[in-house]
Amino acid sequence: MTSPDLHAWPRLVSGYRRSEVSAVVGHGAACWERATQEVLRWGVKTASGFSVDTPGAVSAGDRVVVTAHFLGVRVLEPVEVVTVVQEEDRVGFAYRTLAGHPVSGEEAFIVHRVGDETRLTIRSLTGPASEQPWKALYPILLLLQRVVRRRYLRSLR
Numbered sequence: 001m002t003s004p005d006l007h008a009w010p011r012l013v014s015g016y017r018r019s020e021v022s023a024v025v026g027h028g029a030a031c032w033e034r035a036t037q038e039v040l041r042w043g044v045k046t047a048s049g050f051s052v053d054t055p056g057a058v059s060a061g062d063r064v065v066v067t068a069h070f071l072g073v074r075v076l077e078p079v080e081v082v083t084v085v086q087e088e089d090r091v092g093f094a095y096r097t098l099a100g101h102p103v104s105g106e107e108a109f110i111v112h113r114v115g116d117e118t119r120l121t122i123r124s125l126t127g128p129a130s131e132q133p134w135k136a137l138y139p140i141l142l143l144l145q146r147v148v149r150r151r152y153l154r155s156l157r
Contacts, residue, residue: 001016015127016126019122023154026157031118032111032118040084040092042058042064044156052065060093061081077097089113090110092121094109103145107123109152
């Protein structure tokens with residue numbers, strides 16, 4: 001749904017809050033190589049304060065548990081990698097949330113370059129989880145998601 005393979009993300013999915021944010025990671029071939037390696041090894045998540053139970057290279061179909069650490073609280077976030085993109089100027093992946101995750105939806109981490117510039121783009125579709133207490137906490141989770149996105153955008157610099 002987050003289409004990490006597409007340069008322009010079409011508005012085809014409804015029922016979710018849609019977000020797409022980007023930031024420059026750096027310039028040059030060395031930056032590109034480092035960023036592409038990191039994004040495909042959960043580097044955006046781990047550099048943003050999360051841990052991953054299997055932090056190796058991502059593969060479509062992988063089911064992993066990401067753990068959020070926030071204000072002394074640990075929250076388990078089960079996810080499944082739905083697609084991996086490895087193109088000459090575009091590398092990344094998307095995962096969908098599984099039962100038990102605080103929200104419902106999909107998120108993509110995409111490293112792409114134009115000329116010498118390397119950028120990180122985060123795409124997400126977010127809806128309330130069906131289970132309590134997460135469903136009731138959804139408005140607060142949306143605020144936390146904004147903080148986390150800012151961390152993501154700084155993660156590969």
